[in-house]
Amino acid sequence: MHSILLVEDASFFEKAVMMTLKNIEETDVCVARSYKEAEGLLSSGKVRPSLALVDLTLPDARDGEIVDLVKSHDIPTIVFTSRYAANIRRSVYGKGIMDYIVKDSPSSLDYLGELIQQLRSNPETGVLVIDDSKPARESIIRALRMHRYQTFEAASAVEGQKILEENPQIKLLLLDYVMPGEDGFAFLKALRRKYGRDDLAILGLSGIDDDENRIRFLKYGAN
Structure with a gap:
């Protein structure tokens, strides 16, 4: 109840x-x-x-x-x-x-x-946050938990991919698409080959204010 x-x-x-x-x-x-x-x-x-x-x-x-x-x-x-x-x-x-x-x-x-x-x-829905910045991840996770979501976090695309495969209840991904040594755009394209928009919603995050990056991210399949 x-x-x-x-x-x-x-x-x-x-x-x-x-x-x-x-x-x-x-x-x-x-x-x-x-x-x-x-x-x-x-x-x-x-x-x-x-x-x-x-x-x-x-x-x-x-x-x-x-x-x-x-x-x-x-x-x-x-x-x-x-x-x-x-x-x-x-x-x-x-x-x-x-x-x-x-x-x-x-x-x-x-x-x-x-x-x-x-x-x-919300407790039935998993949300994954991929960001190389630990303080940024912690801030977002706090907000998500306040709204009773199941939360998962990863510091890299490789780690995030593994978490996604092991937790089918994840329906939303918050992805920092500019991380050291990783191409967030290539990762997004790879995800969209496996997960449709109805299966996994993807929102982009970045500390860099760049309109071109935002446009590219949307074109590659972000919501």
Whole structure:
């Protein structure tokens, strides 16, 4: 059972979110209407949500403290709020949230429902990151794991090819196409002889800003 902690003090938005979530199979929703309520639920150990959906402004925590609370329990978190400002958005993203959704139209509820559905299926999907830079790989892997993907990493095309062959659940490849001693374009062409676009999506990465390389990579079969 997929369990969600909804922290929302406005009854209108609570009902709207509950209506959105009720159509998602095998989803159990626990509601807290204040910081204190959420803190009590999490501290009791009776609630172990796999996802938190939180408003930033609560009666007893008006400055986004709820994000710190749920993240301290290592819960993947989506912010769903009527407050939008670039500095607020940057601040909460810096705390490692999954997404920041503004309550400004019915489409935001549709987006929320689609996002949660996607998060349910992501664990079945493998993503491989091939990059010779370890810090770059680690940064990308952190973001992918936050969205619950299975993650794999390689420092070279040769290593990546072996991982691909051993893990058929990999459906997305993030490939640095400019690596020392390797030709990312030749590797891409070789991959496309074996994997069609429907079998393996390939996105190119590079620290070099070069339009010609981007065009070549797309022509050789990248998505």
